[in-house]
Amino acid sequence: xxxxxxxxxxxxxxxxxxxxxxxxxxxxxxxxxxxxxxxxxxxxxxxxxxxxxxxxxxxxxxxxxxxxxxxxxxxxxxxxxxxxxxxxxxxxxxxxxxxxxxxxxxxxx
Amino acid sequence: xxxxxxxxxxxxxxxxxxxxxxxxxxxxxxxxxxxxxxxxxxxxxxxxxxxxxxxxxxxxxxxxxxxxxxxxxxxxxxxxxxxxxxxxxxxxxxxxxxxxxxxxxxxxx
Numbered sequence: 001x002x003x004x005x006x007x008x009x010x011x012x013x014x015x016x017x018x019x020x021x022x023x024x025x026x027x028x029x030x031x032x033x034x035x036x037x038x039x040x041x042x043x044x045x046x047x048x049x050x051x052x053x054x055x056x057x058x059x060x061x062x063x064x065x066x067x068x069x070x071x072x073x074x075x076x077x078x079x080x081x082x083x084x085x086x087x088x089x090x091x092x093x094x095x096x097x098x099x100x101x102x103x104x105x106x107x108x109x
Numbered sequence: 110x111x112x113x114x115x116x117x118x119x120x121x122x123x124x125x126x127x128x129x130x131x132x133x134x135x136x137x138x139x140x141x142x143x144x145x146x147x148x149x150x151x152x153x154x155x156x157x158x159x160x161x162x163x164x165x166x167x168x169x170x171x172x173x174x175x176x177x178x179x180x181x182x183x184x185x186x187x188x189x190x191x192x193x194x195x196x197x198x199x200x201x202x203x204x205x206x207x208x209x210x211x212x213x214x215x216x217x218x
Contacts, residue, residue, distance in 0.1 A: 025217070041216040049169035053162060055214040060158035074183055105152040105164040106211040108134070 023059065024089075031090055035082055044101045052104025056103030062095035132168065133198075137206025144191055153210045164205055165212030171204035 032040075039048045046053025054062065068074035069083035070091070086094070128171065141149075147155045153164025177183035178192035179200070193205070 010129050037200060041214075043216050044167070045212065045214050046167060046170070049167045050172055050173065052166050052174075053164075053212065053214075055162075055212075056154070057161050058158045061155070061161050064159065065161075100217050102213050102215040102217075103154065103162065103164075104215075105150075105154050105162075106213075108209050108211075 016077075022089075022092065023096035025092045025096045025100050027089075028093035028095070031094055032097050037096065039078070040098075044098050053103075054098040055101035057098060059092075059095040059099040062098055063091050066091045066094065113151050131198075131201065132205035133202045134205045136198075137204070139203030140203055140207050145203065148187070149207075153207050153212075162212075163207040164210035166207060167200075168190050168204040168208035171207055173201065175200045 032044075033042065035052070037049040039046060040054045041047050045053050053060050065074060066086060069076060069079045070086060072080070083091075120203050124134070141153075142151065148155065149163045154162050158196075174183060175192050175195060178185060178188045179195060181189070201210040
């Protein structure tokens with residue numbers, strides 16, 4: 001691979017890893033405080049056994065999952081309904097909000 | 110609903126929320142240190158944009174997702190292949206291990 005191809009590849013990787021929608025963390029926080037928080041917590045840590053922690057996940061992953069619920073690729077009794085009503089901006093904002101929560105992990109000894 | 114129906118309902122909810130397989134956290138830790146850690150980290154915090162944090166998630170959720178990848182209900186380029194090779198015991202142990210990692214969340218002000 002030529003050097004310029006490597007840079008091209010890195011640039012492409014960087015672009016594809018970036019959410020395509022502008023993100024508004026404050027709007028995401030406001031949106032999340034309603035429906036999402038019931039199962040995923042105000043701090044993004046799940047309150048029910050069948051919900052994941054959202055706090056500190058990468059925005060790329062979070063947006064991809066919300067889109068997967070919205071387009072039916074991933075299914076869940078509650079999330080399939082909730083995601084249906086989310087706009088692209090909602091998804092970008094929610095992903096940015098949960099990604100902005102810092103998490104630390106302590107591994108058991 | 111009669112009082113005994115309420116208790117029956119609570120009992121049923123408790124049973125269905127319990128993993129059906131005995132869990133071996135140490136075995137889960139050993140299994141996770143290989144393939145899982147590449148994307149999900151030794152501490153269960155994701156190292157790549159398209160992988161979720163697994164640390165501190167409920168074992169019920171984690172086992173359900175691994176089973177969903179295994180049976181094709183949920184699809185992902187890597188996870189669909191990886192989950193195929195996991196036994197019920199592997200899934201229970203991995204879920205127990207990642208659930209045993211303590212996480213704390215710090216919400217941005």
